[in-house]
Amino acid sequence: MNVLVLIKQVPDTTDVRIDRETNTLIREGVPSIINPFDTYAIEEGLRLRESAGGGTVTVMSMGPPQVEGALREALALGVDDAILLSDRAFAGSDTWATSYTLAAGIRKRGEFDVVLCGKQAIDGDTAQVGPGVAKLLGIPQVAYVRKLTLDGKRCIAERMMEDGSDVLGVPLPALFTVVKEINEPRLPSLKGKMKAKKAEITVWGVSDLEVDDSEIGLDGSPTRVKTIFAPELRTNGIVFQGEVDETVPLLVKELVPILKTEI
Amino acid sequence: MSSIEVLEERCVGCELCIKACLYDAIEMRDGIAVIKDNCTLCGACVEPCKFDAIILRQEKREAVELSDYRGVWVVAEQRAGVLHDVSFELLGKGRELAEELSVELSAVLLGSGVEDLAPQLIARGADRVYVVDEPELEHFLDEPYSNVVAELIGRHSPEIVLTGATSMGRSLIPRVAVQVKTGLTADCTGLAIDDKERLLLQTRPAFGGNIMATIICPDFRPQMATVRHKVMSALDADPSRKGEIVREKMDAVLLESKVEYIEFVKDLTQTINIADADIIVSGGRGLGGPENFHLVEELAEAMGGAVGASRAAVDAGWVPYSHQVGQTGKTVQPKLYIACGISGAVQHLAGMQSSKTIVAINKDPDAPIFHAATYGIVGDLFDVLPALTKSLKAEL
Numbered sequence: 001m002n003v004l005v006l007i008k009q010v011p012d013t014t015d016v017r018i019d020r021e022t023n024t025l026i027r028e029g030v031p032s033i034i035n036p037f038d039t040y041a042i043e044e045g046l047r048l049r050e051s052a053g054g055g056t057v058t059v060m061s062m063g064p065p066q067v068e069g070a071l072r073e074a075l076a077l078g079v080d081d082a083i084l085l086s087d088r089a090f091a092g093s094d095t096w097a098t099s100y101t102l103a104a105g106i107r108k109r110g111e112f113d114v115v116l117c118g119k120q121a122i123d124g125d126t127a128q129v130g131p132g133v134a135k136l137l138g139i140p141q142v143a144y145v146r147k148l149t150l151d152g153k154r155c156i157a158e159r160m161m162e163d164g165s166d167v168l169g170v171p172l173p174a175l176f177t178v179v180k181e182i183n184e185p186r187l188p189s190l191k192g193k194m195k196a197k198k199a200e201i202t203v204w205g206v207s208d209l210e211v212d213d214s215e216i217g218l219d220g221s222p223t224r225v226k227t228i229f230a231p232e233l234r235t236n237g238i239v240f241q242g243e244v245d246e247t248v249p250l251l252v253k254e255l256v257p258i259l260k261t262e263i
Numbered sequence: 264m265s266s267i268e269v270l271e272e273r274c275v276g277c278e279l280c281i282k283a284c285l286y287d288a289i290e291m292r293d294g295i296a297v298i299k300d301n302c303t304l305c306g307a308c309v310e311p312c313k314f315d316a317i318i319l320r321q322e323k324r325e326a327v328e329l330s331d332y333r334g335v336w337v338v339a340e341q342r343a344g345v346l347h348d349v350s351f352e353l354l355g356k357g358r359e360l361a362e363e364l365s366v367e368l369s370a371v372l373l374g375s376g377v378e379d380l381a382p383q384l385i386a387r388g389a390d391r392v393y394v395v396d397e398p399e400l401e402h403f404l405d406e407p408y409s410n411v412v413a414e415l416i417g418r419h420s421p422e423i424v425l426t427g428a429t430s431m432g433r434s435l436i437p438r439v440a441v442q443v444k445t446g447l448t449a450d451c452t453g454l455a456i457d458d459k460e461r462l463l464l465q466t467r468p469a470f471g472g473n474i475m476a477t478i479i480c481p482d483f484r485p486q487m488a489t490v491r492h493k494v495m496s497a498l499d500a501d502p503s504r505k506g507e508i509v510r511e512k513m514d515a516v517l518l519e520s521k522v523e524y525i526e527f528v529k530d531l532t533q534t535i536n537i538a539d540a541d542i543i544v545s546g547g548r549g550l551g552g553p554e555n556f557h558l559v560e561e562l563a564e565a566m567g568g569a570v571g572a573s574r575a576a577v578d579a580g581w582v583p584y585s586h587q588v589g590q591t592g593k594t595v596q597p598k599l600y601i602a603c604g605i606s607g608a609v610q611h612l613a614g615m616q617s618s619k620t621i622v623a624i625n626k627d628p629d630a631p632i633f634h635a636a637t638y639g640i641v642g643d644l645f646d647v648l649p650a651l652t653k654s655l656k657a658e659l
Contacts, residue, residue: 127449156525180592223479247642
């Protein structure tokens with residue numbers, strides 16, 4: 001069982017804010033983390049390797065050189081090897097160009113049975129790269145997977161829908177994007193951390209991949225950011241303080257018209 | 264290749280660009296701004312520079328023949344023969360866009376035995392419904408569904424394609440966008456037309472809702488976007504509206520799926536899906552334990568609402584994950600959201616701050632949830648919730 005896990009390094013979004021007076025960003029040393037959903041994908045990869053009784057788990061990411069940190073974190077968890085797709089030519093990629101570049105990286109890496117991704121990244125929230133990669137590789141995909149089990153040569157995947165789960169039989173190779181419910185990620189061991197520190201990380205640039213220059217980076221991205229602005233602020237709320245027999249009736253007076261007219 | 268450059272002779276080292284950068288990709292070296300290699304060429308620093316010292320050079324590229332693409336499309340969603348409300352909402356918005364562009368609004372309907380649903384789409388604003396009714400499309404499977412939508416786009420060349428940001432839409436439509444090679448913007452909260460350029464302006468939140476971005480797709484068609492449930496408004500159904508129903512045939516190869524649909528398992532823990540609810544009452548750590556969650560449930564029940572929870576309550580095992588609101592749970596946008604004993608971490612706010620009216624009930628007057636709230640009560644949940652439930656029951 002050879003598993004490829006696609007991960008993204010993201011800023012811990014809690015710290016990114018817009019200063020409303022100057023319309024500029026406030027970032028107080030925003031720490032970078034592995035996209036939280038991708039940690040479940042890594043864990044699922046390790047579990048698949050274990051339940052198949054062997055194989056490899058490879059993590060791959062596209063981004064600037066500092067993404068190496070995220071890849072080392074993954075290595076510390078027991079991942080076998082890590083590949084970073086990094087080149088100035090990849091800068092400005094939207095989800096189309098990112099999918100294209102990652103698919104080229106996966107093709108170069110060679111044989112795999114399963115590709116795993118988190119359901120979406122917390123900075124962009126698009127959930128588009130996983131399905132895009134699957135299409136470009138010409139393999140089936142299942143998004144929002146809450147349970148994945150090996151069943152001979154295929155996987156049984158439970159896909160989380162709004163009203164329940166679709167249970168699907170999926171021949172391999174295939175791509176799955178996973179939700180948080182799928183597992184409980186392990187913590188790195190001391191031995192794992194030591195190993196990760198010394199591990200060699202493969203870095204591939206544009207010349208290492210079979211890609212068309214017009215399909216990568218900003219030039220290969222169909223979408224463009226036109227403007228960036230701060231969301232509208234909620235007008236100052238009304239907060240009631242005091243005894244319950246005073247505050248509750250005041251709130252009820254506000255809520256009843258909303259409940260009767262708007263809903 | 265596109266590139267970005269700081270003109271050193273113009274840069275005065277004012278650091279405005281550093282403040283504008285979303286990615287921490289600019290630093291000062293010897294009083295001059297230097298762009299680092301994690302720059303994404305987003306261009307957010309170009310305008311804030313008062314000295315025109317930053318130049319973003321975008322490679323000219325060959326655009327598709329834009330005038331070959333006309334019309335606005337909505338990919339309708341049906342599950343087990345029931346149309347999802349988000350399809351009606353998209354038709355409402357699509358109608359507006361189509362009129363502004365003076366083009367027709369079409370819906371795309373896929374499934375097995377679903378042709379009867381087409382008149383509902385016309386009643387909600389569609390001028391035309393393309394129906395692909397095949398046994399292979401009974402259940403939602405990514406491969407045949409994406410093949411069929413991509414094939415229809417190829418046959419009819421719409422300029423705009425809108426899809427609901429549901430589990431199905433968000434799984435299906437990125438595959439289609441890659442297939443037809445065009446841009447796709449997820450979870451738009453605003454859609455408008457730039458008349459001059461005939462472009463769809465797609466506005467969406469990013470970074471957990473802390474920033475809004477307007478995205479365009481200038482050189483490729485169709486312009487594709489997904490929109491969450493309850494963001495746009497549906498038109499009232501008008502059964503007298505006239506429209507055309509067009510049956511489309513597909514090659515068998517397009518309907519093939521490597522994935523086999525085995526069964527559907529209904530989630531019995533949730534009577535109302537929180538993403539669809541108009542009213543949500545959520546409980547957090549302040550409830551103290553699962554034995555107190557009935558206070559939240561009773562308030563929800565009194566108003567006909569659904570029950571949500573913060574991550575803390577879910578991680579503690581008090582409530583199943585399907586109820587979790589927030590960054591790693593569901594993003595909800597009800598008309599009324601009541602947060603009980605939830606402090607309001609940014610991750611929680613990211614999942615509910617677009618709700619129309621937000622009520623916070625918390626004993627800590629400094630809890631950040633009060634900054635997001637339209638109304639708030641500072642008080643003990645164990646007194647406030649029963650009193651509120653009782654009083655609302657009497658009023659409604």
